[in-house]
Amino acid sequence: MTGRIVEIAEDGRHLAKNRGFLTVNAGGEEIGRLPLDDIAAVIASAHGITYSNSLLVALAERNAPLVVCAANFMPAAVLLSADGHHEQAGRMMDQAAASKPLRKRLWAQLVSAKIEAQAATLKVVGARHEGFGLLARKVRSGDPDNVEAQAARRYWPLLFGADFRRDRAAGGLNALLNYTYTVLRAGTARAVMGAGLHPSFGLAHRQRGNPFALADDLMEPFRPVADLLVFEAARAGIREPDKDSKPALARVLITDMSTAAGVSPVGVCLQRLAVSLAQCFGGETRILELPRPTLPLEG
Amino acid sequence: MPPDRPALSGYRMMWLYVMFDLPVGTPAERKAATKFRHFLLDQAFEMAQFSVYLRFAESKEAAETLIGRVGDALPRHGKVHIVSLTDKQYGNARIFTGRKRERSPKNPNQLALF
Numbered sequence: 001m002t003g004r005i006v007e008i009a010e011d012g013r014h015l016a017k018n019r020g021f022l023t024v025n026a027g028g029e030e031i032g033r034l035p036l037d038d039i040a041a042v043i044a045s046a047h048g049i050t051y052s053n054s055l056l057v058a059l060a061e062r063n064a065p066l067v068v069c070a071a072n073f074m075p076a077a078v079l080l081s082a083d084g085h086h087e088q089a090g091r092m093m094d095q096a097a098a099s100k101p102l103r104k105r106l107w108a109q110l111v112s113a114k115i116e117a118q119a120a121t122l123k124v125v126g127a128r129h130e131g132f133g134l135l136a137r138k139v140r141s142g143d144p145d146n147v148e149a150q151a152a153r154r155y156w157p158l159l160f161g162a163d164f165r166r167d168r169a170a171g172g173l174n175a176l177l178n179y180t181y182t183v184l185r186a187g188t189a190r191a192v193m194g195a196g197l198h199p200s201f202g203l204a205h206r207q208r209g210n211p212f213a214l215a216d217d218l219m220e221p222f223r224p225v226a227d228l229l230v231f232e233a234a235r236a237g238i239r240e241p242d243k244d245s246k247p248a249l250a251r252v253l254i255t256d257m258s259t260a261a262g263v264s265p266v267g268v269c270l271q272r273l274a275v276s277l278a279q280c281f282g283g284e285t286r287i288l289e290l291p292r293p294t295l296p297l298e299g
Numbered sequence: 300m301p302p303d304r305p306a307l308s309g310y311r312m313m314w315l316y317v318m319f320d321l322p323v324g325t326p327a328e329r330k331a332a333t334k335f336r337h338f339l340l341d342q343a344f345e346m347a348q349f350s351v352y353l354r355f356a357e358s359k360e361a362a363e364t365l366i367g368r369v370g371d372a373l374p375r376h377g378k379v380h381i382v383s384l385t386d387k388q389y390g391n392a393r394i395f396t397g398r399k400r401e402r403s404p405k406n407p408n409q410l411a412l413f
Contacts, residue, residue, distance in 0.1 A: 007412050019340035026413075
């Protein structure tokens with residue numbers, strides 16, 4: 001199930017549950033309803049939103065995170081299920097006990113996949129992408145040479161021009177990126193919880209202040225897909241995330257990627273990746289299930 | 300607008316109709332009928348008409364799951380039809396209120412913005 005993203009972007013909305021639906025109310029009237037079972041995540045970006053408790057319970061039961069956004073679409077908090085998977089306790093223990101060498105090996109796989117995905121995105125937009133394959137192969141366990149940063153230094157100017165600086169607090173392209181990453185992060189957090197893992201114990205993102213370290217790790221190989229959507233939006237003249245551009249950006253979770261099991265949307269790839277990570281922690285496998293570097297995106 | 304990517308390509312979107320005619324002569328029968336109706340609402344079927352309920356399913360597999368759930372919740376008496384239409388077929392539906400033609404509901408968007 002890929003699921004839908006619900007975003008509340010205007011003030012004065014009240015969200016509630018009515019039988020199997022999430023209902024959106026404004027001024028005492030219902031203005032929309034969606035099947036709870038079809039929701040992948042709820043993103044709250046407006047100021048004046050109220051919620052009913054039974055709605056929050058229903059979302060948690062379905063592993064659908066509620067993402068509370070601050071300015072510029074940076075997530076400030078996420079409400080997640082306390083019981084996402086029947087083996088959750090066991091899997092979290094495996095995760096917490098994972099050895100440092102294992103975490104470093106897994107991180108190297110993610111970085112390598114991210115760099116290959118960056119190359120694919122550059123290729124799709126017709127930019128130069130030589131050398132990225134070499135960089136991807138250079139990644140060693142734990143990425144001690146920080147090949148990830150080397151690739152990023154080349155990648156951003158090639159994609160968005162020499163003047164571009166990735167700055168989370170800036171507007172324009174950066175706000176478009178923030179928005180698309182927020183959708184991606186919500187989808188990743190859901191996949192992590194669905195696999196019975198804890199989002200706070202990351203592989204490489206281990207800052208103490210980051211409650212979504214693992215989601216941030218796992219979304220890395222998919223960021224270039226988000227970048228591509230932002231690139232296309234920018235080329236079409238879009239400057240800020242607004243009600244016309246957001247639907248195109250939110251498609252990041254349903255963008256198709258090619259995988260060993262055929263074509264699957266990003267949302268499903270994330271679920272497979274999270275499950276394979278849980279299996280790595282449990283010692284059942286050593287290889288993460290990642291989409292192929294080629295993106296079947298032309299068209 | 301950016302180019303429209305093929306969303307959920309290779310997925311067959313479906314619409315499910317559940318139509319029922321249930322006996323409501325005795326309190327027990329009314330209770331069973333209400334229970335079934337509430338079950339449909341809990342599964343996010345929406346009322347299209349009295350005793351005709353409608354739900355979108357994003358794939359054939361999702362539709363099969365829902366059909367299975369309805370099958371497990373059938374009331375003991377009465378008649379229930381489950382009809383599934385592909386999105387293309389559903390697009391040809393004509394819906395009237397009085398003599399006024401209504402727009403047929405569109406596929407749910409990936410992003411629901413409120």
